[in-house]
Amino acid sequence: MTAPYACDPDQSRGRLYPEEGSTFRSCFQRDRDRILHSSAFRRLKHKTQVFVEHEGDYYRTRLTHSLEVGQVGRTIAGALGLNQELTEAVALAHDLGHTPFGHTGEDALAELMAPYGGFDHNAQAIRIVTQLETHYADFDGLNLTWETLEGIAKHNGPVKPPLPYALSEYNQRHDLELLTHASAEAQVAALADDVAYNNHDLQDGLRAGLFTEEEVAELPMVSEAYAEVDRKYSGLEARRRRYEALRRVFGFMVGDVIDQSRANLEASGAETAADLRHLGKPVVVFSRDVHSQLAVIRKFLFTRMYRAPSVVEVRKHVTQVVKDLFQIYLSDRSLLPGNWQARMALVSSEGEVEIARSIADYVAGMTDRFALLEHQRLCGGTGLGGLHGPAQR
Known part of the structure; x- marks a missing residue:
């Protein structure tokens, strides 16, 4: 049954x-389908989640993560009586703006673009779905609904000034009311992101x-899960x-979001989106207890995974790759492909x-x-210069 506060x-x-x-x-189903069939979505297949794409077939990429x-997101939205298609559309689009090499590439582009209004992957996702996808005769972008665009821009909460350049540019044409929270569906997409990456990064x-x-097995929440498995399946x-x-652990996180969010929604007295x-x-959140446990897991992952020596070594190299490419194209636009040279002539x-923004678009894509x-x-050189990422089991 659909709740009255669903979109x-x-x-x-x-x-x-x-x-x-x-x-x-x-209209929300059409948004989801347009995102699913976009060029940017397909490219996520070969974009880093944590490990660089070539390092192993079993690691998550941005595509499998999305x-x-x-x-x-669909599971949580269905349990809360929210619109599942809108939730899924925002969830599938939430990483479209990511650069090669994940947050490492984003940090490099943000530094390079600081003199030109900055770079932010959420804002870049808006730029992609409103401008850079050129599949339609009547408009640039995917012409998504206001609700989907709002969810992409604000799924992590209100966006306060100064706005990222790409988001500010579009918001002047189509006000997404950036100072308010997003719909409950977009909030679900954000929490679904947390559930997914906390679980699969451990794997x-x-x-x-x-x-x-x-x-x-010693981490909070995880230790209880291992103990339960050992009780039920000895040896x-x-x-x-x-x-x-x-x-x-995955199921426990999903259940906690549903229980806590259902209680928050009932207490809110909301009658409309x-x-x-x-x-x-926000109303879609983890309980305080689970939020505290996840903070411990995130700290563990940050120290032992995201800043592991083997990962950091690769991060240094790919940071230089992004910086080199940007500077090379900025100094000699004839090195860009023909269609991008034509675009550069227009801007x-x-x-x-x-x-600079157009070159960032090309590198980010x-x-x-x-x-x-x-x-x-x-x-020149040899790709990753002989660097070896984590061993694949």
Whole structure:
């Protein structure tokens, strides 16, 4: 049953460019499908989640991560009586703006773009779905509904000034009310992201040998899951034991979000989606106890995985790859592909900011693999220079 505070596709604020409705799909379903079929979504297949794409077939990429977030988001939204299609659309789009090499590439581009309005992957996602995708005859971008665009821009909460350049540019044309919270559906997408990465980063870190089963089994929430598996399946083979335990952690996080958020929604007194936007605080959250336990897990992952020596070594190299590529294209635009040279000719009259912004668009859109190959072609060397990432089990 749909809750009264769910976003109703029949009451959508519509699209920047009006279109006729579909006979078979709601406007939010169409948004989800347009995101799923976009070029930017396909490129996520070869973009880093934590490990650089070539380092192993079993590690998560931005694509597999986004699919997992979409699945978790639909589950939570369905349990809370929210619109599942809108939730999934925001979930699938939430990482579209990521650069090659994940947050490492984003940090490098943010430094490079500081003189030109900065760089932020959430804002870049808006730029992609409103401008850079060019599949349609009547408009640039995907012409998504206001609700989906709002969710992409604000799924992590209100966006306060100074706004990232890419977001500010679009918001002047189509006000996304950035100072309010997003819909409950977008809030679900944000929590689904937390659920997915906390769970799969533990799995990938174990596979990479960055920490041991014994260390993970001592973490809060995880220790209870391992104990439950050991009680039920005495002597279970190690690989199955791990999957059974982390599957329970996954389910526990989802259940906690549903229980806590359901209580918050009931206590809010909200009767419409707009009521939740103006409540002044998010309603889709973990309980305090689980939030505290997750803080311990995140600290463990930060120290032992995201800042592991083998990962940091690769991060240093790929940071230089992004910086080199940006500076090379900025100094010699003839090295860009023909279609991007044509685009640069159009924006050249608009000044340095738009030139730099377009080069950032090109570099940000690269996959890990293509960025490494381009760097090798333009700068010489041998890809990752002989660096070896984590061993694959």
